[in-house]
Amino acid sequence: MSDYMKEYGAVAAQFCLEGEVTEICPYGEGHINVTLLVTTTKKRYILQKMNTHVFPDPDGLMANICGVTEHLSARGIETLNVVPTKDGKSFIKGDVCYRVYDFIEDTVTYQTASDINVFRNSGKAFGEFQNYLAEFDASKLTETIKRFHDTPNRFANFKAALEKDEFNRAKDCQKEIEFILSHESTYGIAMDSLKDGSLPLRVTHNDTKLNNILMDAKSGEARAVIDLDTIMPGSMLFDFGDSIRFGASTAAEDEKDLSKVHFDINLFKAYAEGYCGAVKDSITDKEAELLPYGSYLMTIECGMRFLTDYLAGDTYFATKYEGHNLVRCRTQIQLAAEMEAQFEEMKKIIRDILA
Ligand code: ADP
Ligand code: GN1
Ligand code: MG
Numbered sequence: 001m002s003d004y005m006k007e008y009g010a011v012a013a014q015f016c017l018e019g020e021v022t023e024i025c026p027y028g029e030g031h032i033n034v035t036l037l038v039t040t041t042k043k044r045y046i047l048q049k050m051n052t053h054v055f056p057d058p059d060g061l062m063a064n065i066c067g068v069t070e071h072l073s074a075r076g077i078e079t080l081n082v083v084p085t086k087d088g089k090s091f092i093k094g095d096v097c098y099r100v101y102d103f104i105e106d107t108v109t110y111q112t113a114s115d116i117n118v119f120r121n122s123g124k125a126f127g128e129f130q131n132y133l134a135e136f137d138a139s140k141l142t143e144t145i146k147r148f149h150d151t152p153n154r155f156a157n158f159k160a161a162l163e164k165d166e167f168n169r170a171k172d173c174q175k176e177i178e179f180i181l182s183h184e185s186t187y188g189i190a191m192d193s194l195k196d197g198s199l200p201l202r203v204t205h206n207d208t209k210l211n212n213i214l215m216d217a218k219s220g221e222a223r224a225v226i227d228l229d230t231i232m233p234g235s236m237l238f239d240f241g242d243s244i245r246f247g248a249s250t251a252a253e254d255e256k257d258l259s260k261v262h263f264d265i266n267l268f269k270a271y272a273e274g275y276c277g278a279v280k281d282s283i284t285d286k287e288a289e290l291l292p293y294g295s296y297l298m299t300i301e302c303g304m305r306f307l308t309d310y311l312a313g314d315t316y317f318a319t320k321y322e323g324h325n326l327v328r329c330r331t332q333i334q335l336a337a338e339m340e341a342q343f344e345e346m347k348k349i350i351r352d353i354l355a
Contacts, residue, residue, distance in 0.1 A: 008036055008047060014092055015083050015100045018042040029111055029211055030227070031317040037103065044103035045083060049096060054316065055229060058097045060142030062090045065228045071136050078104070078224045107214035107223050113247040116270045118220045119210070122247065123271035125222030126208050126239055127278025133203040133231070134282065141203065141232055148206055148230060149238045151187040151301045155180070158304045161311040169311055173326055179333050180304050189290070190237050190297055198286055204234035209246035209253075236287050237294025240275055244268055244295035245302055249335055254328050261331045263338035268295070269349050276353045288354055292346035296339040303332030 001009075004024040012021050019042030027037035027046065034049035055061050065082065072079040082090050083100040091099040113119035147153045158180060162170060170177060193199035205212075205225065212227040246253060248267040251260040272291070276283065306329035309316045314325055339346070 004036065008038075011092065011098050012038050012045075012047055012100070014085050014098075015045075015047075016086055017045060017083065017100070028109065032229070038100070044105065046101045046103050048099050048101075050091065050099060052097055055144050057142060057144065058091060058093060061144045061229060062099065064141050064144060064231055066090050067140055068133070068136060068228055068231055072132060075132065077132060080104075080224065080226055080228060104214050104224055104226075106217050108217045109211040109214060111211055112249070112252050113210060113267055115220065116267060118215055119247050119267055120270040120274040121215065121220060121222050122210055122213050123243065123274025124278050125213055125225060125274075126205065126243055127275040129205060129225045130202070130236065130239060130279055131282065133205070136203050138203050138233055143232045144229060145232075148232065149234055149298070149301065150191055151297055151304075152191060154301055154304055154308070155184060155187050158308045158311075161308045165311060167311070167313050169326075173307065173310065173329070176303075176307055176326070176329055176333055179337075180300070180307060183300060183336075186300070187297070189293060190235055193286065193290070194235060199235055199237070199290070200284060200287070201233050202236060203231065204236065204239045206230040206232065206234050206238050206242070208239045208243045210243065211246075235294070236279070236283065237290055238298060240272075240291050241294035241296070241298030242302075243271055243275070244339075245299040245332070245335065247271060248295070249331065251331065253331055254324060255331055256327050258330060258334055261334050263335050263342065265342060265345060265349070268346060269353075272350055272353055276350065280354060283354070288350055289347065291350050292339070292343050295346070296336055296343075299332050299339060300336040303329045303336060306332065 008024050009021060017040055019040030021038060021040050023039040024036050028035045032051045032054055036047040038045040038047045050058055052058055069079045081102040083102060085092055091097055162177060194201055207227055207230045213225050214223045216223050248264050248271060250262045250264050255261050306325045310325035317325060319325055
């Protein structure tokens with residue numbers, strides 16, 4: 001029996017699975033939950049050990065997911081299917097929490113946008129997802145992580161970690177610290193505009209990286225938006241921007257060789273064609289104008305979050321080696337700097353698409 005069978009076999013047995021479990025192994029590249037592929041004699045499932053350090057209200061979180069997935073499947077849209085426990089609950093609640101989804105077969109997730117059409121299709125799917133969420137009653141949603149994309153608050157957390165420098169790591173990342181500190185004046189635009197009402201508050205996904213969407217393995221079309229843990233009120237800038245942050249790069253999020261990491265404006269254009277095409281009836285002028293800024297903001301915010309976690313001893317994001325968060329931070333800083341230099345071209349692309 002494999003170690004994973006030993007560790008998770010009894011957990012899997014508490015869910016309504018078809019067939020006998022034959023194998024359990026780690027799966028995917030997520031940074032937050034522990035994700036396992038469970039194979040039975042009949043089918044495959046995803047078992048997740050939920051991260052209750054990051055998401056402290058698992059009841060509220062699972063109520064969000066059940067509500068949104070029911071809303072989507074009632075409209076015939078492919079989505080995650082929550083497999084109940086044998087006592088009819090949506091997850092196992094205890095010191096450790098677990099949930100199970102059907103494994104969505106014949107799909108792939110990409111860690112980079114190696115195919116421009118796949119990236120365009122993902123933009124269309126996230127835009128359509130935004131439209132479906134617009135029909136969802138926001139008052140039914142729990143805010144699963146407070147102030148998730150409140151960049152000024154993220155900056156305050158960064159400064160607190162820097163001040164503490166608990167692991168004496170600040171000395172290894174002076175250049176990165178300087179970059180984050182020197183860009184403070186750019187962090188407030190989205191939050192200020194949400195506060196003064198010039199940007200509409202919508203229900204958004206908030207974590208729209210390319211590996212949070214399942215693409216059809218054969219056609220390259222999008223099949224299902226996944227990782228629904230962070231669905232809550234937010235801005236379109238967050239969803240558009242986070243996809244660009246991750247996908248409009250020529251390299252992986254944790255590429256060590258920065259000479260390989262560049263912001264690719266053709267990938268930006270392809271994603272924007274897909275996304276803006278889908279939301280053209282609801283996007284406001286101000287949102288359209290700020291999409292390039294949103295891309296930059298999500299990128300520098302993520303860089304700041306990786307650096308904060310590095311300084312604080314790697315307690316938030318899953319890491320594979322010491323310094324992993326610093327490597328990730330460096331790619332984000334490089335991308336943010338390249339985006340900053342291309343705002344005008346990016347704005348023109350959006351204007352032309354929406355004209
Ligand atoms: P995390 O919150 O840690 O990012 P995710 O829910 O995104 O966890 O899952 C991690 C990875 O597992 C995804 O990127 C995807 O590759 C895969 N995955 C998750 N759910 C499914 C599913 N229902 N069917 C197929 N693959 C899945
Ligand atoms: C995390 O859960 P995952 O791996 O899809 C994080 C995102 C970051 C991303 C960086 C809940 O996403 O906010 O942008 O890592 N999710 C959470 O890759 O913090
Ligand atoms: Mg994920």
